Amino acid sequence: SYKRESKMQRAFDAHLRTGETAELKAMSIVGGAAAGEALVPEVIDNQMIEKALAKSPIAQEVRRVVASTSDYVTVVNLRGQAAAWTGETGTRSITDSAQFREIRPTHGELHSVVSVTRWLLQDAKFNVSDLITRNASDQFAKSLEAAIVSGDGSDKLTGLLNSSPTTAADDASPTRGQDVLQYVAGTSDLANDLISLFFTLKPEYRRNAI
Numbered sequence: 587s588y589k590r591e592s593k594m595q596r597a598f599d600a601h602l603r604t605g606e607t608a609e610l611k612a613m614s615i616v617g618g619a620a621a622g623e624a625l626v627p628e629v630i631d632n633q634m635i636e637k638a639l640a641k642s643p644i645a646q647e648v649r650r651v652v653a654s655t656s657d658y659v660t661v662v663n664l665r666g667q668a669a670a671w672t673g674e675t676g677t678r679s680i681t682d683s684a685q686f687r688e689i690r691p692t693h694g695e696l697h698s699v700v701s702v703t704r705w706l707l708q709d710a711k712f713n714v715s716d717l718i719t720r721n722a723s724d725q726f727a728k729s730l731e732a733a734i735v736s737g738d739g740s741d742k743l744t745g746l747l748n749s750s751p752t753t754a755a756d757d758a759s760p761t762r763g764q765d766v767l768q769y770v771a772g773t774s775d776l777a778n779d780l781i782s783l784f785f786t787l788k789p790e791y792r793r794n795a796i
Contacts, residue, residue, distance in 0.1 A: 641727035644734050662687045662764070689764055694741035696729055698722040756788075 668681040737745035751767040770783045
């Protein structure tokens, strides 16, 4: 609520300017509500996330999911369920079933811990918390973009290029790794390569192809 955000903002500003921690308790996952308010109020945290996403064109294209647990799992439908024709009284044999893949995305937490002297906080003619927020959001955006592209999955995202791309198609055997991209090998005939690349895509994805 607005009142709760205002209370946290005042506590945060007071901590920055005076070092007062009476209203700022230890931030802990296991501490629960009894642990008190977080050092970085929710209102500032949300602002940093929104600004970071706004500054990152790559992050805007990534599907984002709010998870209530670190043990998040998503299921991918690999298709494979078959269909067959028959007559009115013909035999209806059992067809192939769909196949699925379980994916456990890697994750971590971006943080920015800033040390500011009390003299600067007391004499500053600008909003220190706003400055820290802007700087953090800029760096968050850069770090997020880097992780999306080349993150190694160690306490961070697993990037698109973390695994070497392959020419193996979606229906190849063995199945291509869940985090491995497919590419179409190029030749000296650029026009033909573009046509091959376009029609390598599944029909449902060609409409948005660039």
